[in-house]
Amino acid sequence: MAGGFEPDPPESEADSSHRESCRKQGKESEMTALGAGKQGVVLIVDDDEDSQYVYRVILEAARFEVMAARSGDQGLLMARARHPSAILMDVSVPGMDGWRVTELLKDDPHTADIPVIIVTAHAFPEDLRRAEGVGSDAFLTKPCEPRRVLEEVRRLLAS
Amino acid sequence: MRKPLPGPSIPADGEDNARESWSRRALDALPDPVVVMDGESRILLANRRARDLLLSGSHDTEARRSAAESNFRLLSVLTSGSRPARPPCISPEELALRDPDDGSDLLFEVSVLPLHSAGGTPGGSVALLRDVTELKRKTVELEAQANRSYAAEHQAWQDSTRLNVIIENAGVPIVVTDRNRNVMLMNHEAEHLLETGPGDVRAVLPMGRDIRANEAKLAGFINDFLGEPGLRRERRLTLVDPDEAREFPAVAVSTKILDEGDEAVAVVTVVRDLTQEVENQHLAEELRKLNEELEERVGLATRALEERTVQLEAQRTELERASRMKSEFLAIMSHELRTPINAILGYNSLLRDGLFGDLGGEQSEALRRMRRAAEHLLSVINDILDLSRVEAGKMQLSVSDVDLASLFGELSDSVSPMAAQKSLAFTVEVEPGMPAVRTDEMRLRQILLNLLSNAVKFTDAGSVTLRASLAPEGDGACLEVSDTGIGIAKEKLDAIFEAFTQVDQSSTRQHGGAGLGLTISRRFIRVMGGEVTVSSVVGVGTTFRVDLPLAPPPLSGNSDVSG
Numbered sequence: 001m002a003g004g005f006e007p008d009p010p011e012s013e014a015d016s017s018h019r020e021s022c023r024k025q026g027k028e029s030e031m032t033a034l035g036a037g038k039q040g041v042v043l044i045v046d047d048d049e050d051s052q053y054v055y056r057v058i059l060e061a062a063r064f065e066v067m068a069a070r071s072g073d074q075g076l077l078m079a080r081a082r083h084p085s086a087i088l089m090d091v092s093v094p095g096m097d098g099w100r101v102t103e104l105l106k107d108d109p110h111t112a113d114i115p116v117i118i119v120t121a122h123a124f125p126e127d128l129r130r131a132e133g134v135g136s137d138a139f140l141t142k143p144c145e146p147r148r149v150l151e152e153v154r155r156l157l158a159s
Numbered sequence: 160m161r162k163p164l165p166g167p168s169i170p171a172d173g174e175d176n177a178r179e180s181w182s183r184r185a186l187d188a189l190p191d192p193v194v195v196m197d198g199e200s201r202i203l204l205a206n207r208r209a210r211d212l213l214l215s216g217s218h219d220t221e222a223r224r225s226a227a228e229s230n231f232r233l234l235s236v237l238t239s240g241s242r243p244a245r246p247p248c249i250s251p252e253e254l255a256l257r258d259p260d261d262g263s264d265l266l267f268e269v270s271v272l273p274l275h276s277a278g279g280t281p282g283g284s285v286a287l288l289r290d291v292t293e294l295k296r297k298t299v300e301l302e303a304q305a306n307r308s309y310a311a312e313h314q315a316w317q318d319s320t321r322l323n324v325i326i327e328n329a330g331v332p333i334v335v336t337d338r339n340r341n342v343m344l345m346n347h348e349a350e351h352l353l354e355t356g357p358g359d360v361r362a363v364l365p366m367g368r369d370i371r372a373n374e375a376k377l378a379g380f381i382n383d384f385l386g387e388p389g390l391r392r393e394r395r396l397t398l399v400d401p402d403e404a405r406e407f408p409a410v411a412v413s414t415k416i417l418d419e420g421d422e423a424v425a426v427v428t429v430v431r432d433l434t435q436e437v438e439n440q441h442l443a444e445e446l447r448k449l450n451e452e453l454e455e456r457v458g459l460a461t462r463a464l465e466e467r468t469v470q471l472e473a474q475r476t477e478l479e480r481a482s483r484m485k486s487e488f489l490a491i492m493s494h495e496l497r498t499p500i501n502a503i504l505g506y507n508s509l510l511r512d513g514l515f516g517d518l519g520g521e522q523s524e525a526l527r528r529m530r531r532a533a534e535h536l537l538s539v540i541n542d543i544l545d546l547s548r549v550e551a552g553k554m555q556l557s558v559s560d561v562d563l564a565s566l567f568g569e570l571s572d573s574v575s576p577m578a579a580q581k582s583l584a585f586t587v588e589v590e591p592g593m594p595a596v597r598t599d600e601m602r603l604r605q606i607l608l609n610l611l612s613n614a615v616k617f618t619d620a621g622s623v624t625l626r627a628s629l630a631p632e633g634d635g636a637c638l639e640v641s642d643t644g645i646g647i648a649k650e651k652l653d654a655i656f657e658a659f660t661q662v663d664q665s666s667t668r669q670h671g672g673a674g675l676g677l678t679i680s681r682r683f684i685r686v687m688g689g690e691v692t693v694s695s696v697v698g699v700g701t702t703f704r705v706d707l708p709l710a711p712p713p714l715s716g717n718s719d720v721s722g
Contacts, residue, residue, distance in 0.1 A: 048498055054505030057514055092494060121497035122490065124548070125557075142501035143537060146508050 038063040040085030040157060045075035045101065046119070047093045051142065055088060055119075058146035059153065072096030079105055079114065086115045086153050089136070091122060099134050106135035115156040119144055191289050192267075195274065198282035200235045209288070212256060212265075219259075226259035238271050238284045254288070266292045332430040336381055338423055351401060352430065353377060373398045377411055381426055384413045391415075398430070408433040489547050496540045503533045545679050556602070556687060558711055560595040563627045563636065566604060570625065574611045581615060584622035593627055596636045597710040602683045606691075609676040610640040610703045618644030621700070630706065635689075638705040646697035655693065656681045688712040 042059050046052045047070045056066045067082060069075035073095040079087060087105070091098030098118065105111040115137040120127060123141040131139040138152050183206075186193055192209035196202055205213060213234065215227040233254060251268040258265050267288040274283040326333050332349035336342055345354070353374045380394045393412040400407050411430050415423040507530045509515060511523065518526070567587045578585035596603075607625070614623045621643025628637045647655060656677050677691075684691045689707035 048502070050502035050505065051498070054502065054509060057509055058512075061514055121494040121501065123493060123497060124490065142497045143504045143533075144501065146505050147512070 039065075041065040041067060041082065042086050042088060042153060043075065043079055043082065043084040044068045044088045045072065045093060045098060046088065046090035047071065048090065051090065051119075054146050055149050058150050062150055062154075064153070070094065072098060072101045076101045076104060079111055080108075083111065084114060085157055086117065088117050088119050088149065088153075091118060091120045091127075099130060102136050103134040115153075117149070117152050117156065119149065191287065193288070194234065194238075194286045196235075196238050196283055196286070200239050202231075203283065212259065212288075215259065222262060223259040226257045226262065230256040230259070234269070234286060234288075237269055238286050251289070253291070264292070265290060266295050329429075331432070334377070334381075334428045334430075336426050336428070338385065338425070340378065340382060340385070343425060349430070352398065370399070370401050373401075377428065377430070380411050381413055381428055384415075385423060385426060389415075390417075395433075396430075408437050485547075489544060493540075493544050497537075500533055500537050500540070504530065504537075507533065542676065542679055556599040556711065558597055559600055560597055561600045561603060562595050563593055563638075564589045566600065566607075567625055567627065570604065570607055570611060573608060574615065574623070574625075577612070577615045578623055581619065583615060583618055583620070585615075586622065586624050588624065588626045590628040593629060593636070594709060596707055598687050598707055599683075599711075602687065603707075606680040606683060606705065607638065607640065609680055610705075613676070614640050614642035614644065614701070614703075617701070618642040634709055636707045636709065638707065639702055640705075641700060641702040643700040646699055646701055647693070647695040648697055649695075652693055652695060656691070 039062060042064045044052050044055055044059075044066060046055075046068070052068050052070075056068065059066050064085075067078055067084065069078050071094040075087070075089070075093070075098075076096065078084075079101075089098045089102055098120070102116050102118065105114060105116060112135075116135075117138040117140060118131045118136045119140045119142060120131075121142040127141075128139050137156055140148065140152060186204070186206035189206055190208060192212050193204075193206045194202060194209045194213065195204035202213065213227055213231045215224040219227070233256060237252060237254065251270045254267045254269045256265045256267060257263070268291050270287045270289075272285045272287070274285055326344065326346045329346060330348065332352045333344075333346045334342060334349045334353070335344040353370065376396050376398065380392075380396065384392045391412070391414050393410050396409050396411055397406050398409045399405070409430050409432055411428055413426050413428040416425040416427065418424045507526050510518065511526050511530075567589060571585065571587050575585050611623065611625065623643075624639070624641045626639040626641070628639075629635075630637050681691050684705055684707070687707060688711045689705060691703060691705045693701065693703050695701040
């Protein structure tokens with residue numbers, strides 16, 4: 001299903017310097033943890049603590065830096081400010097929903113290049129169509145193995 | 160040759176002069192011309208009037224001479240000897256001459272009598288002319304007058320006949336009265352309506368009174384009209400039908416006929432029966448009332464219908480709302496069930512992968528069992544949700560050309576290990592030349608996998624076979640899953656496609672599954688335009704047969720889902 005999705009450019013110097021500038025402004029996520037930064041930054045937008053935690057653990061184990069947002073609005077702000085390497089987007093989140101956030105990010109030239117992986121417990125065909133409609137790069141349905149999420153992030157960052 | 164006729168003789172010369180003188184004077188005194196001529200048409204004797212007509216002298220005017228000569232010639236023709244002799248004094252001939260004095264036309268009746276000489280020889284004649292000019296003129300005038308009066312009389316007769324015919328055939332009572340209210344003319348209808356003559360038996364019957372009343376009413380109207388200005392007037396009257404002695408509505412219309420001095424000389428009155436008109440009015444009124452009633456009824460019915468429509472609309476809205484709520488509920492349920500399973504499977508996965516430290520063998524086994532339970536829970540939830548979605552009309556097909564040989568190959572890869580575990584033979588047979596089937600591959604795979612899993616599950620020894628063949632009619636595919644398992648009792652065959660039913664409730668524990676698979680399979684197959692049937696013999700085996708059309712029916716749902 002992700003065959004038609006645009007390949008994501010590998011993290012560039014511009015991204016790094018962008019992140020640096022964000023650090024200087026004190027917007028560094030307090031969730032930044034072990035082995036951070038080597039593989040890139042992944043933003044998880046999800047209000048379900050367990051999902052957030054499970055995916056954070058596997059990503060951090062794979063040496064990704066992970067930031068998390070519990071609402072759509074927060075996720076949008078963080079994505080714009082930090083320009084992460086990839087975003088795991090749940091759609092049923094408080095405030096602006098994940099569909100809308102994805103749409104806004106993909107409409108904005110500054111954030112359109114960030115791969116967005118929709119990870120949702122909405123598993124009906126119409127949800128897949130909607131995911132494509134808002135311009136997301138991949139669509140995974142919960143329950144989704146942490147390993148599968150990691151594979152998808154790697155795939156999108158490698159391509 | 161002519162035989163001389165008896166007549167007066169010419170007096171011989173030398174007779175008494177006095178007598179001759181008297182004779183001449185007597186002749187001259189006659190108002191009518193008398194001429195005596197000899198055989199050669201020479202005038203022997205002519206009285207004054209004859210001389211005036213026939214003779215002229217050199218002193219006379221040309222016109223006079225010409226007229227006189229012409230007159231003489233015309234007369235000579237009558238008296239000449241060449242003319243055949245005729246009996247005297249009969250059928251005097253008319254002779255048109257001209258008055259030499261004024262040139263006017265004169266008409267004479269001429270009687271010519273032959274004369275005999277003294278010797279008895281015929282020669283000469285006497286012509287007596289009678290002036291009938293005035294007589295003729297008067298006769299002609301009288302005739303013309305007679306003709307005119309005859310013509311006038313005829314015309315008058317014709318006119319009056321025509322008028323009578325018209326009046327008599329008008330079909331309505333018509334009365335013409337003079338200015339003194341006397342009846343001048345009355346047609347048959349009017350007589351019938353108004354008159355009671357002395358010999359009229361109706362006069363002595365009770366209705367005679369009514370007829371007199373008719374007359375009185377009409378006379379009153381005409382009387383009033385004559386006393387008023389205006390040339391036309393009408394009045395509604397209630398008259399009595401003399402035949403049926405019943406009252407009827409009528410209208411009398413009177414018109415004055417004026418003389419040169421604009422004085423009314425007569426009144427023409429026409430009576431018109433309004434019965435039909437009034438009846439028509441009544442009918443029209445009844446019709447109008449009927450229409451109103453009908454409209455009212457239609458209005459009531461329409462209002463009832465409108466109310467019903469509103470009710471139905473409300474019901475429809477309510478149903479739509481319920482359907483929408485059901486869909487929303489399903490979406491929420493799906494989301495709410497999947498989210499915790501995601502956590503369970505996620506943590507399980509992290510634990511098994513050693514991300515929270517190394518695990519002992521028992522811990523790993525516990526995690527494996529936990530995972531299997533969670534996955535089973537997930538499949539049950541998926542089944543329930545799928546069924547609910549089919550029932551909510553949300554079922555969607557993703558149609559493509561499915562090559563059965565390759566699909567069966569995939570299925571074989573999944574099923575063979577399961578069969579091998581139970582030491583069952585698993586065989587796949589596809590009829591050569593089997594065409595591709597246009598259907599939803601994912602659904603078909605699920606359905607066949609479900610049937611095959613069941614077959615393996617319920618078979619302890621023998622074989623499981625997956626078979627594909629072309630339907631006898633060549634328009635469909637026939638897919639069969641046969642096993643040599645425990646079989647299903649006849650009385651339970653019908654129930655196996657019903658939701659939450661398994662052949663033996665106890666077998667749920669033994670074999671697992673909520674029993675939803677067959678129910679969902681049948682729904683899916685039907686949406687794809689096919690049917691699934693089962694035949695079984697207890698202790699021998701079971702065959703599930705799926706019949707699918709080579710192409711799905713046109714109304715089998717959306718086909719734009721890519722999996």
